[in-house]
Amino acid sequence: MKYALMNRLDGCVAVVTGGSRGIGYESAKALRDNGATVVIVGVNPEIGQKAAGELDAEFYAADVCSSEQVKTLTSEIVAKHSRIDIAVNNAGISLGAPAEECTDELWHKIMNVNLHGVFYCCREFGRVMLERGKGSIINMASMSGLISNVPQRTSAYNTSKAAVIHLTKSLAGEWAQRGVRVNAVSPGYISTDMSKDDIARADMIKVWKQFTPMGRVGEPSEVAGTVVFLASDASSYFTGSNLVVDGGYTSW
Secondary structure (H helix, E strand, O other), X not given: OXXXXXXXXXXXXXXXXXXXXXXXXXXXXXXXXXXXXXXXXXXXXXXXXXHHHHHOOEEEEOOOOOHHHHHHXXXXXXXXXXOOOEEEEOOOOOOOOOHHHOOHHHHHHHHHHHHHHHHHHHHHHHHHHHHHOXXXXXXXXXXXXXXXXXXXXXXXHHHHHHHXXXXXXXXXXXXXXXXXXXXXXXXXXXXXXOOXXXXXXXXXXXXXXXXXXXXXXXXXXXXXXXXXXXXXXXXXXXXXXXXXXXXOHHHO
16 A cells, blocks of 8 residues: 555545635645545635636536535536546535524524535435445534534534534445445634634634634634545545544533
């Protein structure tokens, strides 16, 4: 075994949902830099096409909340590439409200993107991988699926990410003997467009840093390396795992 080549992804086709910005963008970049052909998926064609141009990747517009759109997306990718080797189910939203003020609409919006969308992608991309007998699915969860954050009140978001972690474990058990690995990545506080407003709040960032042993928020690139690891043969005996990238937050 040539250990120096274990992270190489030459010849692999990788799909990254929510790949136009933040963790998805950096993950797509890292996968590309390690040899993969990258397809990014998003709901905003303007932002997506720009990102694809920067990444030398392909862009497909699709809403992961729609199972029909995910099916069509999968068919189009397979028609062009004949395969999907890696799927990074990263598309997600972060909306917060005190539980007693969380409307049905807000609850369902969070679940539709963060949970239902992840399942639809796992199901459709997974079918392609199962037919070939090989593939790696990486679901973007969160440390919020393991703990209850402070000072923000985000019970709906936390619940959606906890469900993603358990969905990952469930699918890993179902598909392990058929060659498809399913793992999750749980970032802590990462500097992205999604978190920039909270980071700008002195009262919020003070608490976040106080509870993080490293004393800072992370960068999207610090999550991307974990994605490459789980996508590659370097993690060939990993399935059903949830790798936490949080600067030590959940260690206290």
